Amino acid sequence: MKSLQFYETLPHPSYSPDLAPYDFYLFPKLKEHIKGKHFEDDDAVQEDVRRWFRGKPHEFLADGMRKLIWRWRACVDKEGDYVEK
Numbered sequence: 001m002k003s004l005q006f007y008e009t010l011p012h013p014s015y016s017p018d019l020a021p022y023d024f025y026l027f028p029k030l031k032e033h034i035k036g037k038h039f040e041d042d043d044a045v046q047e048d049v050r051r052w053f054r055g056k057p058h059e060f061l062a063d064g065m066r067k068l069i070w071r072w073r074a075c076v077d078k079e080g081d082y083v084e085k
Contacts, residue, residue: 026064
């Protein structure tokens with residue numbers, strides 16, 4: 001598995017949902033997975049989420065990072081305006 005290498009830090013707003021990989025990629029997919037489920041307690045939620053992560057291929061998060069590059073470019077092109085999916 002190749003590791004991601006970042007060579008320079010790019011300026012961007014201190015927080016932007018357009019550029020936060022967890023907000024635009026990871027959490028929507030996780031929310032889709034748990035939508036409609038009912039859990040007995042916090043431990044059951046945590047176990048379900050762990051199982052979901054373990055079932056993801058190694059490329060899952062790398063795909064999100066690749067999509068981040070596209071979103072960063074789109075955000076720069078729009079001078080910081082909201083980027084549609």
